[in-house]
Amino acid sequence: MILFVDMDEVMADTYGAHIEIYNKEFKECLTVEACMGREVWHTVPEDRQASVRNHARNRGFFRNLKPMADSQEVLRELNKKYEVHIASAAMQFPNSLEEKSEWLDEHFPFIPWQQRILCGHKHILNGDILIDDRSYNLEGFKGRSLLFTSPHNINVSGFERVDSWIEVGQRLL
Amino acid sequence: MILFVDMDEVMADTYGAHIEIYNKEFKECLTVEACMGREVWHTVPEDRQASVRNHARNRGFFRNLKPMADSQEVLRELNKKYEVHIASAAMQFPNSLEEKSEWLDEHFPFIPWQQRILCGHKHILNGDILIDDRSYNLEGFKGRSLLFTSPHNINVSGFERVDSWIEVGQRLL
Known part of the structure; x- marks a missing residue:
């Protein structure tokens, strides 16, 4: 099988990593509960969405999950x-x-x-x-x-x- | 389909690359014809086989094929x-x-x-x-x-x- x-x-x-990076960058307190039903990038204000979507393109993102x-x-x-x-x-x-x-x-x-x-x-x-x-x-x-x-x-x-x-x-x- | x-x-x-690197390193004239029926590493003298087998682990090997x-x-x-x-x-x-x-x-x-x-x-x-x-x-x-x-x-x-x-x-x- x-x-x-x-x-x-x-x-x-990956949610944990996105939230940690986002909170650090924007000095926020986003939680995983706030993301229910959505992607992390979709949960944050529109002018910060591109930043979250780019997390995965940064060196080290996947290595440190x-x-x-x-x-x-x-x-x-x-x-x-x-x-x-x-x-x-x-x-x-x-x-x-x-x-x-x-x-x-x-x-x-x-x-x-x-x-x-x-x-x-x-x-x-x-x-x-x-x-x-x-x-x-x-x-x-x-x-x-x-x-x-x-x-x-x-x-x-x-x-x-x-x-x-x-x-x-x-x-x- | x-x-x-x-x-x-x-x-x-990959044969072309292995042969080019080998010839440069050992100043040899190995050809692809000499490798017929064998891997490149299997064609060279025994004390050089490890060197050829390691080509693929070098940065740039696959990028430059x-x-x-x-x-x-x-x-x-x-x-x-x-x-x-x-x-x-x-x-x-x-x-x-x-x-x-x-x-x-x-x-x-x-x-x-x-x-x-x-x-x-x-x-x-x-x-x-x-x-x-x-x-x-x-x-x-x-x-x-x-x-x-x-x-x-x-x-x-x-x-x-x-x-x-x-x-x-x-x-x-």
């Missing part, structure tokens, strides 16, 4: 039961490619390079299960799709939803 | 007829990831990031045709497999073989 796992907002906490709670422990177990492949639509941000490789080396060293995919469209993936926070990635996938809850997708319906890595473990282990 | 195309030794001339003859013209036409995705098993060399993205931007700008995949194992690819120089990549692929002739694979049999991009065009256009 091949299990694909998305990185941003599934394994790596925090792993999502319990992702390491659960993925270590999933990797014993499934053929796990990390699948990130990273080609949009060329600066992220090497950082994502290094980040996986640091936080998920039990998933070797043979099981890592940096791609564009995900409908080219051939496997059994995909865990992703973006409905457009899940829609084109032919296997079982799990929508990983993220602030931007709380109002999305029509998918099997998982709210945390503990819940992923309960369903798949 | 989804068509996957490998990069090294299919779109990009020459496109294979006729690859740009034929892929431009294939991209109109097929859904072309570039698929390179690049995760082994993290230094290559951004260089490969930049190289594609320069030489194949008509193939956008949505159609680029840097991966490990290629059996996770879901599509109709794969052009690759490595038999182990073609073996795990469920669609039509085209073995692109490269010095190292001239003695490999059991695959539909294409000797050049002109021949790829004749078969697929």
